[in-house]
Amino acid sequence: MRGDRAGAAGEPAVELLRSLTIGQYVPRASPVHRLDPRTKILATTVLMVVVFLARDFRGLGVFAAFLAGAVAISQVPAGFVLRGLRPIWFLLLLTLVLQVFFGGASGGTVLWRLGPFAATREGLVQGLFVTTRLVLLVVSTSLLTFTTSPVELADGMERLLNPFRRLGVPAHELAMMMTIALRFIPTLVEETEKIMKAQMARGADLDTGGPLRRARALVPILVPLFVSAFRRADELAVAMEARGYRGGEGRTRMKQLRYRARDLWAGLVVLGVGALVLWSGGL
Amino acid sequence: MSQPVPLIEVHHLTHVYHAGTPQEVRAVHDVSLTVHRGEFLALVGGNGSGKSTLAKHLNALLLPTEGRVVVDGLDTRDPHALWEIRRKVGMVFQNPDNQIVATVVEEDVAFGPENLGLPPEEIAQRVEEALRTVGMLEHRRREPHLLSGGQKQRVAIAGVLAMRPQCIVLDEATTMLDPEGRREVLRTAHRLREQEGIAVVHITHNMEEAAQADRVVVLHEGRVALEGTPREVFRDVQRLRRLRLDLPEVAELSGCLRQRGIPVEGQPLDPEELAAQLLRWCGVVV
Amino acid sequence: MSDPVVVCEGLTHVYLRGTPFESVALRGVDLVVRRGECLGLVGPTGSGKSTLVQHFNGLLRPTEGRVWVDGVEIRPGTAVVREVRRKVGLLFQYPEHQLFEATVFDDVAFGPRNLGLDPEEVQERVRESLEWVGLDPDRFGPRSPFSLSGGEMRRVAIAGVLAMRPQVLVLDEPTAGLDPEGRREILNRVRDLHRKAALTVVLISHSMDDVARLCQRVVVLHRGQVFLDAPVREAFAQSDRLRSIGLDVPRVTDVLLRLRAAGLPVRCDRLTVEEACEEIVRVLQGNRRWSSSEA
Numbered sequence: 134m135r136g137d138r139a140g141a142a143g144e145p146a147v148e149l150l151r152s153l154t155i156g157q158y159v160p161r162a163s164p165v166h167r168l169d170p171r172t173k174i175l176a177t178t179v180l181m182v183v184v185f186l187a188r189d190f191r192g193l194g195v196f197a198a199f200l201a202g203a204v205a206i207s208q209v210p211a212g213f214v215l216r217g218l219r220p221i222w223f224l225l226l227l228t229l230v231l232q233v234f235f236g237g238a239s240g241g242t243v244l245w246r247l248g249p250f251a252a253t254r255e256g257l258v259q260g261l262f263v264t265t266r267l268v269l270l271v272v273s274t275s276l277l278t279f280t281t282s283p284v285e286l287a288d289g290m291e292r293l294l295n296p297f298r299r300l301g302v303p304a305h306e307l308a309m310m311m312t313i314a315l316r317f318i319p320t321l322v323e324e325t326e327k328i329m330k331a332q333m334a335r336g337a338d339l340d341t342g343g344p345l346r347r348a349r350a351l352v353p354i355l356v357p358l359f360v361s362a363f364r365r366a367d368e369l370a371v372a373m374e375a376r377g378y379r380g381g382e383g384r385t386r387m388k389q390l391r392y393r394a395r396d397l398w399a400g401l402v403v404l405g406v407g408a409l410v411l412w413s414g415g416l
Numbered sequence: 417m418s419q420p421v422p423l424i425e426v427h428h429l430t431h432v433y434h435a436g437t438p439q440e441v442r443a444v445h446d447v448s449l450t451v452h453r454g455e456f457l458a459l460v461g462g463n464g465s466g467k468s469t470l471a472k473h474l475n476a477l478l479l480p481t482e483g484r485v486v487v488d489g490l491d492t493r494d495p496h497a498l499w500e501i502r503r504k505v506g507m508v509f510q511n512p513d514n515q516i517v518a519t520v521v522e523e524d525v526a527f528g529p530e531n532l533g534l535p536p537e538e539i540a541q542r543v544e545e546a547l548r549t550v551g552m553l554e555h556r557r558r559e560p561h562l563l564s565g566g567q568k569q570r571v572a573i574a575g576v577l578a579m580r581p582q583c584i585v586l587d588e589a590t591t592m593l594d595p596e597g598r599r600e601v602l603r604t605a606h607r608l609r610e611q612e613g614i615a616v617v618h619i620t621h622n623m624e625e626a627a628q629a630d631r632v633v634v635l636h637e638g639r640v641a642l643e644g645t646p647r648e649v650f651r652d653v654q655r656l657r658r659l660r661l662d663l664p665e666v667a668e669l670s671g672c673l674r675q676r677g678i679p680v681e682g683q684p685l686d687p688e689e690l691a692a693q694l695l696r697w698c699g700v701v702v
Numbered sequence: 703m704s705d706p707v708v709v710c711e712g713l714t715h716v717y718l719r720g721t722p723f724e725s726v727a728l729r730g731v732d733l734v735v736r737r738g739e740c741l742g743l744v745g746p747t748g749s750g751k752s753t754l755v756q757h758f759n760g761l762l763r764p765t766e767g768r769v770w771v772d773g774v775e776i777r778p779g780t781a782v783v784r785e786v787r788r789k790v791g792l793l794f795q796y797p798e799h800q801l802f803e804a805t806v807f808d809d810v811a812f813g814p815r816n817l818g819l820d821p822e823e824v825q826e827r828v829r830e831s832l833e834w835v836g837l838d839p840d841r842f843g844p845r846s847p848f849s850l851s852g853g854e855m856r857r858v859a860i861a862g863v864l865a866m867r868p869q870v871l872v873l874d875e876p877t878a879g880l881d882p883e884g885r886r887e888i889l890n891r892v893r894d895l896h897r898k899a900a901l902t903v904v905l906i907s908h909s910m911d912d913v914a915r916l917c918q919r920v921v922v923l924h925r926g927q928v929f930l931d932a933p934v935r936e937a938f939a940q941s942d943r944l945r946s947i948g949l950d951v952p953r954v955t956d957v958l959l960r961l962r963a964a965g966l967p968v969r970c971d972r973l974t975v976e977e978a979c980e981e982i983v984r985v986l987q988g989n990r991r992w993s994s995s996e997a
Binding site for chain 2: 283284312313315316319320323364365368369371372373374375376377378379383384385386387388389
Binding site: 662695 | 851975976
């Protein structure tokens with residue numbers, strides 16, 4: 134929302150948002166993209182556990198090599214992946230600094246002093262380890278969202294959680310909610326833009342003032358948006374009922390998820406990498 | 417065209433909202449009408465005439481306060497018949513956005529058949545047929561928010577079509593569209609009637625659209641005010657004015673000409689018809 | 703000819719320039735809106751009508767070309783003086799979707815309050831605007847906007863824009879989604895605002911009949927360019943050109959055009975039922991007398 138200063142009311146931001154597909158999904162035809170979403174979700178979960186079980190740099194090294202290979206095969210540009218780390222650069226830096234000064238066991242080899250604080254060699258090593266682990270964690274999950282569209286993710290999650298319905302997990306309802314939310318995000322973005330413009334046409338100012346003032350300036354945007362969202366939900370519910378919707382019982386699906394040979398191979402590779410990491414780390 | 421057993425029968429239907437409270441409102445009062453198989457029926461009226469309320473009784477979204485609604489032999493009050501009724505009578509609503517549920521066109525059209533629990537191969541087949549019938553097959557993998565209003569409504573019609581209904585109710589489905597979109601939707605609706613024999617109930621306040629129907633029922637303040645073919649209904653200019661409705665401009669012009677002594681016969685419904693008649697009258701070879 | 707209140711010169715607007723989603727909404731538009739006129743702006747969906755009018759109050763800035771409002775140029779990259787928002791009131795489609803306050807009064811007061819007016823002035827403007835749209839300020843003022851009917855909500859939204867006391871009122875399809883009675887009402891009020899309050903009105907509409915009834919001049923947009931810019935009667939007489947881009951002429955004009963095509967000397971610039979009726983009667987009765995006397 135850049136207001137009037139450099140151009141139209143947040144026009145570039147909103148326009149771009151509307152045109153792009155939601156999420157970080159990068160459409161490609163790579164082997165990774167073609168994997169069943171369930172495989173990818175499970176694989177990512179396993180990898181996240183593995184990365185925490187690694188004990189030293191050798192383990193992380195194996196993991197990193199595997200991840201680099203996966204990114205290469207996925208045809209997602211390395212630049213995208215690195216840009217995905219931008220939001221957390223501060224966290225990484227903070228972690229590193231804290232580890233450097235406080236991480237090493239007391240009485241370690243001191244590298245230099247900063248007032249009452251001492252940077253130790255052990256701390257530096259530990260800091261680099263933890264930071265690298267964080268980076269690998271983020272890249273792993275990014276790879277999932279880069280190669281799997283939000284709809285596939287919703288489908289995958291639903292099928293994975295299906296067996297747990299007996300235990301009370303509302304798998305179908307959650308998936309339905311997610312699909313409908315994804316369906317309406319672009320529509321709601323468009324509506325937000327329209328409401329913003331209508332209020333600005335009446336002299337609303339969304340840019341000046343401190344945080345409190347700006348928050349209050351959002352009321353003329355949020356209230357109509359919420360009212361509209363509730364009305365949509367209402368109308369949508371009626372339309373769904375008119376087409377015979379009565380919950381997940383007895384429903385079939387047109388799109389079928391099927392495990393293929395490539396999913397088996399991918400699963401074996403991930404398990405293999407996991408074993409290698411743990412073995413080299415000296416479990 | 418009509419067969420012994422009508423598709424939908426409405427018997428002395430009354431609907432009261434919020435009965436027994438200070439907000440009580442009688443939206444529909446003692447309305448009886450019939451929808452015949454394969455006919456194109458226009459249900460017109462201004463805001464507050466009860467047409468939308470009446471529409472929702474046709475597929476049991478609302479139940480009668482008094483009276484009865486029977487769909488192909490099934491009473492809407494019967495809880496066991498509910499889902500079969502909703503399969504036979506499909507409905508397309510006014511807001512093109514607020515009835516599309518999926519992120520991809522073909523998946524939304526599949527929604528209805530999925531609810532019916534049909535096998536995946538059959539669903540895929542029905543989806544393809546339905547999209548082809550409404551002329552949206554090439555857009556099958558598109559995201560709904562990128563479509564125009566007319567296209568969205570056609571997708572909605574496809575979604576209903578995939579359930580193989582006997583009747584489609586267009587509940588003010590053209591009200592929010594631009595002229596191009598309205599033409600698209602009406603063309604599709606007429607094609608459905610001609611090719612598939614599906615009855616269409618078109619609820620609208622646009623008299624030009626009503627003029628294209630087989631039969632018109634005019635509602636006013638919850639009651640049936642006029643009923644008949646478009647020509648019959650549009651004859652009475654004054655009456656329609658009093659009912660807060662407009663006439664197709666051509667009908668108005670015809671009425672005006674008649675008043676001035678030019679004998680316009682019958683009830684021409686479009687410019688071509690009226691022009692032809694006038695030319696014949698003054699001896700010009702058409 | 704009265705003085706220009708909005709001037710566009712070579713106006714071009716490109717959305718998302720430099721990205722893969724770039725699209726040209728307006729291309730070299732030259733347009734003048736004259737003070738006191740009622741201008742109709744028509745064109746197929748996607749022709750750029752909405753984009754164009756958003757330049758009139760600074761919501762959008764030209765990518766190329768220039769825009770002046772009341773003699774002041776609106777330049778890209780500069781802050782918009784609130785004055786422009788006050789001078790040019792813009793009513794979007796389905797304006798009832800922008801209502802948000804707890805009471806009708808407060809919602810209509812939103813505009814005047816943003817202008818920094820003092821409470822008495824605000825009070826006066828709100829009352830006046832509500833009366834203008836036919837809503838009794840005492841009955842409707844304290845009510846919640848969400849408790850009103852659709853038509854009433856729309857009128858509250860219109861009052862909200864009128865309360866800014868604009869010189870130019872831009873209406874984007876003000877009758878969209880209304881039933882015939884509702885449409886008649888809104889159009890009558892627009893006509894009153896134009897004639898009695900001497901507002902300059904720009905009416906975006908898909909209904910040729912509405913434009914024919916209310917406007918003196920019509921600008922037709924097609925694919926972001928000005929396709930036609932002429933007085934209303936002239937414009938609608940060019941039915942072939944209009945039809946070639948998917949637009950239509952008023953139905954009564956259509957009847958006249960057919961009669962003319964068959965050889966009758968009818969004037970085709972009659973736009974309303976009454977005018978067309980007169981014209982047809984005039985020509986037909988004359989013709990009939992002539993042809994029957996021949997026989």
